Amino acid sequence: MKITTLFAEKSERTSNITTKSYGTLSIAMCFAVMLIVPWLHLLPAESAFYLSAYWVTLIGKIMCLALVALALDLVWGYAGILSLGHGLYFALGGYAFGMYLMRESAGSELPDFMRFLSWTELPWYWVGTEHFLWALILVVLVPGLIAFIFGFFAFRSKIKGVYFSIITQAMTFAAALLFFRNETGFGGNNGFTGFKTILGMDITSASMRATLCFLTALVLLLCYLGLRYLMNQPYGRVLGAIRDSENRLQYLGYRTLWYKLSAWVLSAVIAGIAGALYVPQAGIINPSEMNPVNSIEMAVWVAAGGRGTLIGPILGAGLINAVKTYFTVAYPEAWLLILGGLFIVVTLFLPKGVIGLFDRFKKEHDA
Numbered sequence: 263m264k265i266t267t268l269f270a271e272k273s274e275r276t277s278n279i280t281t282k283s284y285g286t287l288s289i290a291m292c293f294a295v296m297l298i299v300p301w302l303h304l305l306p307a308e309s310a311f312y313l314s315a316y317w318v319t320l321i322g323k324i325m326c327l328a329l330v331a332l333a334l335d336l337v338w339g340y341a342g343i344l345s346l347g348h349g350l351y352f353a354l355g356g357y358a359f360g361m362y363l364m365r366e367s368a369g370s371e372l373p374d375f376m377r378f379l380s381w382t383e384l385p386w387y388w389v390g391t392e393h394f395l396w397a398l399i400l401v402v403l404v405p406g407l408i409a410f411i412f413g414f415f416a417f418r419s420k421i422k423g424v425y426f427s428i429i430t431q432a433m434t435f436a437a438a439l440l441f442f443r444n445e446t447g448f449g450g451n452n453g454f455t456g457f458k459t460i461l462g463m464d465i466t467s468a469s470m471r472a473t474l475c476f477l478t479a480l481v482l483l484l485c486y487l488g489l490r491y492l493m494n495q496p497y498g499r500v501l502g503a504i505r506d507s508e509n510r511l512q513y514l515g516y517r518t519l520w521y522k523l524s525a526w527v528l529s530a531v532i533a534g535i536a537g538a539l540y541v542p543q544a545g546i547i548n549p550s551e552m553n554p555v556n557s558i559e560m561a562v563w564v565a566a567g568g569r570g571t572l573i574g575p576i577l578g579a580g581l582i583n584a585v586k587t588y589f590t591v592a593y594p595e596a597w598l599l600i601l602g603g604l605f606i607v608v609t610l611f612l613p614k615g616v617i618g619l620f621d622r623f624k625k626e627h628d629a
Contacts, residue, residue: 289573293483296325300475303468315471319543322475324583326540329482331563331575333532336489338561339570340498341525342505344423347430348533349557350437351405355534356547357441358404360454361388362397363465363542367458374456375449385447394461398538405534406527413526417519422508431554438552453548454541465542478539482576485532490572501525562601566608568615577616 299321302313313321330352337343364373365388372381390396412433416426444450457465464470492498503511504518512518541547550556559582567578582604589597612619 293479293486296321296479297476297483300472300479303472303475315466315468318471318475320587322471322478322543323540324580325475325478325482326536326543327560327563327583328576328579329478329485329536329539330533330560331567331579332482332485332489332572333529333536334560335564335569335572335575336529336532337525338564339572339575340493340501340505341522343522343526344427344561345430345529346427346554346557346561347432347434348529348560349552349554350430350434351409351530351533352537352540352556353437353441353547353549353551354405354408355401355537356541356551357448357454357537358400358534359397359538360457360541360547361391361400362394363457363460364454365392366460366462367456373449373454375452376447379444381447388447401534401538402531405530405537409527409530410523413523414519417522417526431557434552434557435554438549441549441552449548451548453546453550455546455548457542457545460542465545471543474539474543478543481535481539485535486572486576493572497521559601562605562608566604566612566615568617571615571617574615574617581616 299313300318302311303315303318305312330348333351334345334348337345368374371377372384376384391400416429421429440446441448441453442451448454459465460470493501500511500516500521503516504521508518537547537551560579563579563582564575565578566582567576568574582601585600586597589600608615
C-alpha cells in the first residue's frame with residue numbers, strides 16, 4: 263500500500279513538473295516569435311514570410327498595449343488595487359517622448375502648433391526636450407512622479423476599493439481636459455503628430471519600423487521576466503497578502519503604505535514606457551488617450567486574460583485588440599456592445615480569464 267502511494271505521489275509530481283515545463287516552453291516560444299516577427303518586414307516583398315508595414319505597426323502597437331496590461335496586473339492582480347486611470351500614465355509617457363519627436367521634426371524652429379498659435383518661445387517645461395536621453399528620463403520621471411504624489415496621499419488616506427477606482431478615473435478625465443486646452447503647450451485637441459525622424463533616422467523607413475517593433479517586444483519580455491522574478495520574492499508575497507487581508511498584515515507589523523506605493527509607481531513607469539513606444543509607431547498622441555473608456559478597456563484586458571498571472575493580461579490584451587481591429591472596421595457601431603458583453607461573459611463564466619480556462623483543460627486532461 264505504501265509503495266503504491268509513493269508511486270502515485272511521484273507520478274503526480276512528475277505530471278505537475280511536465281505541465282509546468284510545457285507552460286514555460288509555450289511562453290518562451292510566444293516571446294521568441296514576437297522577437298522574430300518584426301524582422302520579417304525587411305524580407306523581399308515577394309517572400310512568403312514578408313510582413314507589410316501595416317502588420318508590423320499593428321503588432322507593435324498591440325504589444326505596447328499588452329505592456330500596459332502587464333503594468334495594471336501588477337497593482338490589480340497582485341496588490342488588489344483596481345486602477346481605472348492607467349491611461350493617464352500611458353499618455354504621459356507618450357507625450358514625454360512626443361515632445362522629443364516634435365523638436366526633432368521642427369529642427370531649430372518651434373513646433374508647428376506653437377507657430378500656428380503665434381508663440382515666440384518654448385515653455386519652460388519644453389527645455390532640453392531636443393535631447394534623446396532627456397526625453398527617455400522624462401518618460402520614466404513624469405509618470406513615476408505623478409504616480410508617487412497621487413499614490414502617497416491616496417494610500418496614506420486609506421482610500422480603497424471602488425472609491426479609489428473612481429478617483430483614478432476622475433484624475434484621468436481632469437488631465438484630459440487640461441491637455442485639450444491650447445494654452446497648456448501640448449497641441450490641444452490635435453496633440454502631437456507629423457513625426458519625421460528619431461535620432462536623425464527616418465521614422466517611416468522599414469528598418470526603423472522593424473526596430474521599434476523589436477524594441478517593444480524586447481521591453482515586454484524584460485518587464486515580464488522582471489515582474490515574474492519580483493512576484494516570486496517575499497515582496498510579491500506581501501503584495502498578495504495586502505490583496506487578501508491588508509488589515510491582518512498591518513496587525514503583524516507591515517507598513518503596507520510603502521509596498522502599495524512602490525508597486526503603484528513601478529506600474530505607472532511601465533505604462534509610461536509603453537506610451538513612449540506606442541507614439542512613434544502610431545504616429546500621433548493626443549488627449550483622447552486619456553479617455554476614461556481607454557482605461558476601462560485596460561481593466562477588461564487584464565480580467566479577460568486572467569489577473570494575477572502576468573502572462574494572462576498579455577494574452578488578453580493581444581486577443582481583445584486583435585478582435586477590436588476587425589470589428590471597429592467591419593462593425594464599428596457594435597464594438598462597445600461586444601466589449602461590454604465580453605466583460606460580462608468573463609465575469610460570469612471565466613472568473614480566472616483565458617488562463618483559467620487553459621488550467622481547467624489541463625486538469626481535465628491529467629484526470
